[in-house]
Amino acid sequence: QVQLQESGGQLVQAGGSLRLSCSASGRTFSTYTMAWFRQAPGKEREFVAAIRRSTTTQYYQNTHYAASVKGRFGISRDSAKNTVYLQMNSLKPEDTAVYYCAADAADTISVVSSDFGSWGQGTQVSVSS
Secondary structure, three states: OOOEEEEOOOEEEOOOOEEEEEEEOOOOHHHOEEEEEEEOOOOOOEEEEEEOOOOOOOOOOOEEEOOOOOOOEEEEEEOOOOEEEEEEOOOOHHHOEEEEEEEEOOOOOOOOHHHOOEEOOOEEEEEEO
């Protein structure tokens, strides 16, 4: 399995932007499909975005987003740095949650949290109105 560590969460005003980072250990980072999930207080963990594992070149990307963030959030990965990013723009108070990075060894994009075998500790994002 791969070890994951998120960073970049903080308090931001509505309409602002943040970029979350997830650093992964291990040489096989490029073989994992990576995703971001989030969990708000009193709610279940929900899918945010995912990016398929790298295949032929570092520029190959196949991404998927939750409807609630599509057009505002962008997921990307840098295999040279073993890092996946979540760029969050036009933030809303309802984006407030703990954001988790997750890794899945399968070569498909899943939105189901139980399909992901590795998880980070999470980073808090708070959006004030």
